[in-house]
Amino acid sequence: MKIKIVVFGLIIAFSSNDTLAQPVAFPGASGFGSQASGGRGGNVFHVTSLADSGTGTFREAVSEPNRTVVFDVAGVIRIINKIAAAPNLTISGQTAPGEGIVVYGNGISFKENTIVRYMRFRGSINMPRGACTVNIDSCKNVILDHVSIEWGRWDNLHIKNSSNVTLQYCLVGEPIDPQRFGALFEHPTNITVHHCLWIDNQSRNPKAKAGIEYINNVVYNWGVSGLVGGHSEADHFQDVINNYFIAGPNSNNNFIAMFTATDHVYHSGNMVDDNKDGMLNGRVAIDTDFVHVKATLVPKKQNLPANAVTVETAEAAYKTVLAQAGASLHRDAIDTRIINYLKSLGKEGKIFKTEVDAGGQGPIADGKTGTDSDGDGIPDKWETAHKGNPKDAKDAAAVNSAGYSRLEEYCNGLVL
Known part of the structure; x- marks a missing residue:
């Protein structure tokens, strides 16, 4: 297939306002990574092929900085070698037709100033023994939103020395x-993890050697341990707020583990349901739970991003996570199976040895994209309805009063 890259050039405003706001990554972005701008103001790249490499592939799309990546195809991208993404990217998985995109078979590493939305990244037993599916190391200003990360061999996710x-x-x-x-979070600072589902992990949900706010997450069917402290000589600062820890078939009683005196923990509103009875009827986590694992408790929140997370109760967060976690615009068979484990509330779930044991990676349904005559990433029908010109690629870079380009407005509107 022919490669489709469109250079926008000069950004022009289609607002009468003289001063444009500096927006967050997208409406609904919050926490420490919410100021990432990704590929804003750069070029647009259309992924037109599901091949591992070559013209129009995802690998090519993320190989150069200052791009917004959109998808003209849906399906499984089977990769042999790890992908190293460039900085300053927006990866808009929500633009894919059908059931969306899976990058399967090996891992991907991200660099600074990156926005990733509605993607699935799955490793494989065939990748190196110490490989993780997603790496976010030595960089800053990154936000992953509605992303599924599975089948890593060492850890699913690794974040080291980032902020x-x-x-x-x-x-x-x-x-x-x-x-x-x-x-594994190794010494990152200013980390926000909220409304995520941590499921069927033997341990490290995550291991938080970090300055982290951990809010409204659901941890289900941990094996030997759930949320793990830094337990090292360095000081770590963890805010653990309104999360729900729900035991599954493989779980013991260690919903938190391996905290030590160098782990400075503020906790509030967390719930623990460890009876595996198929109902959500947990108890409140108390100081003793954290003192038992030797954490140093502190009286107030320590990590304070400028754009704060809207906090729900643990019970409300369970419902939100059930509906939203992962690439949930169109859940595929694998994520649907995993979500059904959570719905069982203790009755179902399993920690697998290989992805084949879990059923393997099946097909992903394709679909049709709208005609995009000027290749600017925005379908003609949308452009016409929003007073754009479907034959002028440059107008995709025009910026509205909220500070988003017309391309961003289209992509963001797909999932509002």
């Missing part, structure tokens, strides 16, 4: 041999 990162409405689950761990 200003948000994970929101993500699904992190089903890691495979040899470790079957959820995520």
Whole structure:
């Protein structure tokens, strides 16, 4: 297929306002990573092929900085080698037709100033033994929104020495041999994790050697341990607020584990349901739960992003996570199966050794995209309805009074 890259050039305002706001990554972005601008103001790249590499592929799309990536195809992108993404990218998975996109078979690493939405990244038992599915190391200003991350061999997710990162409405689950761990956070600061589902991870939901706010998450069917502290000589600062810990078939009683005196913990409003009776009827987590694992308790929240998370009760967060976590615009068979484990409230779920044991990666339904005559990433029908010119690619860069380009307005509107 022919490659489709459109260069926007000069940004022009279609607002009468003289001063444009500096918007967050997209409406609904919150926490420390919400100021990422991604590929705003750059070029648009159409993914037109499901091949591993070559013209029009996802690998090519993320190989250069300052791009917004849109998808003209849906399906499974099977990769052999790890993908190293460039900085300053917006990856708009919500633009894919049908059931969306899966990047399967190996991992991906992200760099600074990156926005990723409505994507699925799945590793494989065939990738190296120590490989993670997603790496966010040594960078800043990254937000992952409604992303599914599964089948990592060491951890599903690794974040090291980074800052200003948000994970929101993500699904992190089903890691495979040899470790079957959820995520390792090694000394990042200013990390927000909210409304994420951590499911069927043997441990590390995540392991938080970090300055982190951990809000409104659901942890289900942990194995040997749920949320893990830093337990190291360095000081770590964890805010654990209104999360729901729900035991599953593989769970013991360690919904939190391995905190030590160097872990400075503020906790409030957390719930624990460990009776595996098929009903949501947990108890409130108390100081003793954290003192038992030797955490140092503090009286107030320590991590304070400029754009704060809207906090729900743990019970309300369970419902939100059930509906929203992962690439939930169109859930595929794998994520649907995993969500059904959560719905069982203790009755179902499993920690697998390989993705084949879990049923493997099946097909993803394709669909049709609208005609985009000027290749600017916006279908003609939408442009016409919103007083744009479907034969002028430059107008996709025009900025509205909220500070978003017309291309961003279209992409964001798909999931509002």
